[in-house]
Amino acid sequence: MQNQVPIQFTTPSELALLRAALLEGPAAAEAARGWLARQRNGEVGPGFHRLESGSRRLLPLLYRNVKASIPAEPRGELRKVHHDYWADNQKRFRRLQELLAWFEANGIPTLVLKGMALSVLHYRDMALRPTSDLDILVPEDRAPEVVGLLQRDGWTTEDYLPSAPKKRYFYRHIHAIPLARPDYGSLDLHWHVLTEATFRGADRPFWSDSVPLAVNNIKTRALNPTDQLLHACVHGFAVCDIAPIRWIADAVTVLRTSQVDWTRLVNLSKQLHVTISLGASLSFLRATFPTPIPAEAVEEIQAVRVDHAERRYFETLVHRNSGWREVLAYNFERHRRANRDRNCILGIPSLLRQLQLHYNLPHIKDLGTLAFSRLGKRLRRENGQP
Template sequence: MRQKHFEAIKALASEEAFNPGAYDINWQDPAELDAFVLLAEQGGVVSWCFHRLMQQGQGEQLPFLVARLKKRYLAILVDNQQRLQLYKHLKQLFGDNNIPFALLKGMALAFTVYPHEALRPMGDLDILVPADKVLQARDLLIHNGARSTHVPISAWHEMHNAHVRPLVLPPYRYMIELHSRLYADGSYLLPKTARWEDMVCQKAGSLGTFSVMSDPWLLYHLCTHLYYGYEMGGLRLGWLIDIARVLEQSDDVAALVRATLAIHKPGRKAVLRALGWSAQFTGYRVRESLKEWSSSFIQEPSIKLYMSAKGEEALHRRIVLQQLLHSGGLRNKVAGLWHQVFPSREYMRHYFGEGPLWKQHLRRLTS
């Protein structure tokens, strides 16, 4: 059943006209509709599907589906408005302390790429901060009442991961991730250091002007993030739609892609594969512009990857180990591996309880 729903969701999410009769789905059956909406929600495209139906004037043709999708759309609208209030609070707080920042992924897309903010649900609030300011930003939030939701495995890991420890700032309930880089130190997807001014720009959206990454950097991050998820064993349909929306918004798609590919040579394969998988959700103009790179595109991944909630744990550990081994300098390699085996006491207490260290390590080995 999920296969036919997934194919229908993909068709609805694309720029092509949607034909409900092309799918063996009873659009009157509550169980079928619930399965469709649940799958769209899991893929992060439930609001986008509602938008596409309204855009094509199919509300009267599929009233029961529209009613279910609209309910999710309104819930995301309310949730994103609350996230906007958190953003405004952080903007004021960081501005008062001369800490520049830029929105990453979800909020950047919702407020500057999609036509309306409710069309893109958000997870954590990801924020990019200059590397020399990230600890100041973390400590500022903690000083203002933020609490840590996770404890890093060590102080070394906190400084070499993509982001410092996640925080929640009451009364807001959303997790804040302060990134000092796009990927962990040692990741082959991590670009060389660039000037802040070259990466970040001010971009107008429906609800104001936001500090976000420039389009080439945004596209690079979205494409490589998608490919990283693919390497980890899981994909999300919404990630493909995100890339398609950035491409559709561009006046010169070919120039945007060239600028994106120039950011980091080791990331070119990831960018091109993600672009190839996303092309099906774009219109004719964008697809024509992408033909220059079509020889580098490969077949879309199996539907099973889209159904995976997360990647395999063993695969995740292998990738983390690879990143540690590619960290710059022998001292960093040794420190990273040491703390991977012998985490900080704070980490051990947080995840494995109080008691003797040997008991904590035993719990860790058997968990």
């Protein structure tokens, strides 16, 4: 089946902002002046506080790129935004150091993902890549132990029932758990890098080829540049509450600061079954920004054949339809992706576990109650009853 799912990665306004933040010279200055003029007309408010959050997080990059080419008033406002994000990231960096020291004291290997790792290794400026939480990967075999330790240390989650992380199947179907503690803020604890690859052993390549990362006096690991690019591109292929456009800045920054092993990237995308999302993302980047992405790599990724279930899964990520067919298709593919390391017959019960986790139910038997309840509501609607 065709290995392409149509997706609009940006709105015209978001693309103009990205061009202003990522292009160079006169092209960046022209894009910045045009974008700023439109924002003034749109009344984004003092300090751009009414600007959509995903776009506002790109403003430090915009300021650094075009501060010499824009009028004094917006330059002053952008300077303050730049400083505020720098201060926020400094606080998070200290929190990260404290957390990593805790992991180290408990003998738990760590790999830092996303914002903090990108800030240190690729942006090399603590203001340019705002982040609202910390993302830390631990070995999948240690994940249940680590979650238990964190919960005993005062970390809580509102996304799942308290009993869910105590079940072994939880770690096969879910890639990470969002945790919070009042004195630390938010932590996304990962045992898998990708939502789309949660089968046992999926993350061995990420660990085995990771690179050193120093957080002051604490030694940890980070994804190598090729895997950073894969993570950014796949993570950006979705619709969510905060526009995920910063993946574009992340990907372009990685491409500009590092060498990418294109053979590894292609092979990993096939192994993890993310050719649809990676191919679309790389194609967009290559067509939109000056990048060293080889056409041959994009063509090879997009030439990989996928089945109907895989294609439909990625379509649900883009369109976010909530009908029962879409929900079933989404969860069936998530179940398949959780069981790629074992016989599919043995994995059949996991489809019920996947649905149980999707609906956040305490027991599998509650799926029957939920199904009858929803069927009853549908029949009443069809009969014109409240």
